[in-house]
Amino acid sequence: MPHTTSTGTAPVLSPLPVHRPLSGDQAAAVAPGTSQAQVFSCPRHQVSVTTVVLDADDFVLLVRDPDQGPEWTLPTGPVDQGEHIRSAAVRCVRERARVGTDPDRITGAYRSPHPAGLNLTWVAAPTTDQHPRHGAVWVPYVEALELLEADDRDAFGTGRLPLAQRLVDALAPFGTHMRVYRPHDLGLPTVPPPR
Known part of the structure; x- marks a missing residue:
């Protein structure tokens, strides 16, 4: 005890x-x-990366996540054991959208209570002029923000970390954002600690 x-x-x-x-x-x-x-x-966390890919005209790359149905999302995926987090960001975008990227910096670290997870969000520029594969599109920033906010409202209560905030944080002109989400922030039931 x-x-x-x-x-x-x-x-x-x-x-x-x-x-x-x-x-x-x-x-x-x-x-x-x-x-x-x-x-x-030591606590075990699932580590994942999200990449906010912005082109020169401030269009955002969105993908359809096969695990989350028809909603649009930012390219997100797990970091494989032994993999560098920057390499994971590049791999995730390449796998989901067939677009090469050059991650510039980490713009946020987001901790989820259930399951215990840590998400590192990068901002990146595309390195290829290749069109994204089916299931990925370039969307103007304002429209992308609206789509992600709507998806966040639909996902409230599932434990998924909000995506719209990561997009806003990625375009902030300063530093790296650190956000810790508690169960009630995500619409999850709060379990009292054991006595």
Whole structure:
């Protein structure tokens, strides 16, 4: 059971002999004044990337996600184990729209509570003049924002992170946005913490 300190709740660490090999999701630290390693499990997150592809005329690339039906979305996909996040952004757009991209910068980091996930959003420019494949279109920014806002309203309560905010954040003239969404922000039931 966790114990409470003046700074919050700390995880209870269980002693483990130093010579025991640790699994990939565990880390060890030697507690001060002891020779035993303390083991704790690291949280597992699904890491994904979203790429906001903008052409020179401020048209946004939208794709139809086969898992989400007829709605338009930004190119989004998981980061494969061992894959660099920039490479994942390029791969995701190429797979979904058949458009080459050059990701410029991360414009946002978005954390979802359920399932535990972290989405990194990039802004990118197209590197090819190739037309996007069927199921992908170039849409003026204002129209893209309206489509994504409508989709966000439809998806409220499903746990999916809002897309329209990522588009707005990508065009902001400053920094990287960090947003943490709680269950009630996404229309999910709030479960009280266990006692």
